[in-house]
Amino acid sequence: MTTIRIASYNTRDFLEDPYAAARVVRAINPDVLCLQEVPRRLFSTQRVANFAQQCGMFWSGRHRGSGGTTIFTSLRVDVVESKHHRLRVARLQRTRGFALARVAAPGREPIAVASVHLSLDARERAAHAKVILQAINVGGEVILAGDLNEGDSGEAWKTFAGVMRLVSPATPTYPATRPRRVLDVIFASSGLQAEPHVDLPIDEADLIAGSDHRPTWVDIRLQEPTVAQERADDASAQASESVTEEMVTEAESAAEVEAER
DSSP states (O other): OEEEEEEEEEOGGGOSOHHHHHHHHHHHOOSEEEEESOOOSTTHHHHHHHHHHHHTOEEOOOOTTSTTOEEEEOTTSEEEEEEEEEEOOOTTSOOEEEEEEEEEOTTSOOEEEEEEEOOSSHHHHHHHHHHHHHHHOSSSOEEEEEEOSSOTTSHHHHHHHTTSEEOSOOOOOBSSSSOOBOOEEEEEOTTOEEOOOOOOOOOHHHHHHHOSSOOEEEEEEEOOOOHHHHHHHHHHHHHHHHHHHHHHHHHHHHHHHHHHO
C-alpha cells in the first residue's frame, strides 16, 4: 500500500515568523504542501525559494499571477506538471489565483493537486469555485486544498463538496492562537481514500508564531497499479536500461578509438 501526505498551510505572506512556519512544515513532513499567502511581489521568488529550502522541500517556481498560492513537493513524489492560474477579481481587490500540479508516487498514476485561496467576498468565492473545478478536471483523481475563507454553509464549500469529499479533519484552523473556525481544508475525488488522521508532535509555540492560520494534513491511500500499468512501467524500465547499455558501449568504443590515435 502506498500513501502520500498532503498538507495545506496559509503562511500570511511570511509576516509572522517564517522560520517557525518552516519548523511546522518539517514536523508534518508532507509529500505535497499546498501553500496560500506566500509573498507575491518584491523579491517574492527568492523568498519563497528560501522558504522551500528551510522546509526541506522543492519548488517549481514561477508563481506569478497565482494570488499567492503555490505547491511544494518532497523527493518522494515526481512532479509531472506544475502551473499557476489567475482568477478575475473586482477592481482594487486582492489578487486571487490557484496553483495546480500533477504529482506521481513511484509506480502510481499521477493525481492533480490544487492549492486555492478564496476571496473574502462570498459572491467571488462562489464564482471562483466553479472556475477552479472546471480547470482541475484534467482526468484522473484530484485533491483540492486550501483556505476557503468560509465554512460548510458557504456556496463555494458546497460546490466543492458536491463533487468531492472532505478528507481533512474538522479541526478549527483559524485563528492560530485560539482556533475557532474550519477555514483550511482538503477535499479529494471519490477514487482516493483517506487514512485515519494522525496527530503529530508540533510545537505549540511554532504553530502560534508561524502564521495566523494552523495547517491541516491528511494521508491519502493511492490505488494499486493496474496490470497494464505495471507492464508499461516494466517496458519503460527495460527500454531505459537498453538505452543506457547502448550509450555505455558507444562511449567505450569512442574511448578505444581515441586511445589508438
